[in-house]
Amino acid sequence: MGIDFDQSRWERVKQAHRAWWAGELDRPLIYVTLGGHDPGRPEPSTPRKHMAAFYDLCVPAGDIVDRWDWDLGCLRFAGDSFPHVWPNFGPGVAAAFMGAQLRATEETGTVWFHPARELDIRDIHLEYDPDNVWLRRIKDISRAAVERWQGLVQVGMTDLGGNLDLLSTFRPSEKLLYDLYDHPEEVKRVTWEAHELWWRYFDEISSVMQPLNPGYSSWYGVYSEERSYVLQCDFCYMIGPEQFDEFVRPELAASCRRMVNGFYHLDGPGQLPHLDSLLTIPELKGVQWVYGEGNPPAEHWPGV
Numbered sequence: 001m002g003i004d005f006d007q008s009r010w011e012r013v014k015q016a017h018r019a020w021w022a023g024e025l026d027r028p029l030i031y032v033t034l035g036g037h038d039p040g041r042p043e044p045s046t047p048r049k050h051m052a053a054f055y056d057l058c059v060p061a062g063d064i065v066d067r068w069d070w071d072l073g074c075l076r077f078a079g080d081s082f083p084h085v086w087p088n089f090g091p092g093v094a095a096a097f098m099g100a101q102l103r104a105t106e107e108t109g110t111v112w113f114h115p116a117r118e119l120d121i122r123d124i125h126l127e128y129d130p131d132n133v134w135l136r137r138i139k140d141i142s143r144a145a146v147e148r149w150q151g152l153v154q155v156g157m158t159d160l161g162g163n164l165d166l167l168s169t170f171r172p173s174e175k176l177l178y179d180l181y182d183h184p185e186e187v188k189r190v191t192w193e194a195h196e197l198w199w200r201y202f203d204e205i206s207s208v209m210q211p212l213n214p215g216y217s218s219w220y221g222v223y224s225e226e227r228s229y230v231l232q233c234d235f236c237y238m239i240g241p242e243q244f245d246e247f248v249r250p251e252l253a254a255s256c257r258r259m260v261n262g263f264y265h266l267d268g269p270g271q272l273p274h275l276d277s278l279l280t281i282p283e284l285k286g287v288q289w290v291y292g293e294g295n296p297p298a299e300h301w302p303g304v
Helices: 007-021 061-073 133-149 163-170 173-182 184-209 234-238 241-257 269-278
Strands: 031-035 075-079 101-105 110-114 228-231 261-267 284-290
Touching (some): 133 184, 173 184, 173 234, 184 241, 228 241, 234 241, 241 261, 241 269, 241 284, 261 269, 269 284
Parallel strands (some): 228 261, 261 284
Antiparallel strands (some): 031 075, 101 110
């Protein structure tokens, strides 16, 4: 039996998403997944984990993918939904690619990134490491997934993180805020170093998955046939519009120019002062509004 999906249904999914990205779909995308499907084989011995980061590095990538395959085989996909996985190693795993320590704690369900040591902004220089254990792990899992499914399942891009969010891993946020005033050019330098590395990681991981992968997706699960990612900068919750335009918007705009369907994750009311600026980026296709924990739900924000 296996996964309850086929290429004819993929064609319908692609058609709906193609129209949605073009602004021509006369309805919202509707994702519905239901349990109760028989996967047609015994449950694998590899346990289910909330995040891929919780698997010990000695667990083969193929065993992780086999677990995902069985889990997907238990589901039915309705509406515009489709079989989809993404190797979740925590938000901003690109920081680990750049040398930060990744600490995954399954008991608390969290992943945190910490620098090997705290440095002055002027001493931070981000470099590419082709042998980074986490980059290789994600590439291995992504490769095993697309080879297993041969285009039946969409394999999403891992959560690479946002520009100043990555920088704040190496420079504590309260000190980085001072750096915006005391060392603005150094902040910009490291931001663009992170930008170039981010795109190198994105392209490397994508090259492992394409062309077998049906398309592109990330942690928020929206499908795109063409290059796409949901960008973010949670750090900008703590800065005003002028600093957003100086330190954040240029890098976001540059990233949008390097993909076809760029999206932005607007996380919480503290980011609303930046919405007007975001909407001036011509290549940005849309904004995902998240009203945030403890705030009124979506229907209370008609102006947004």
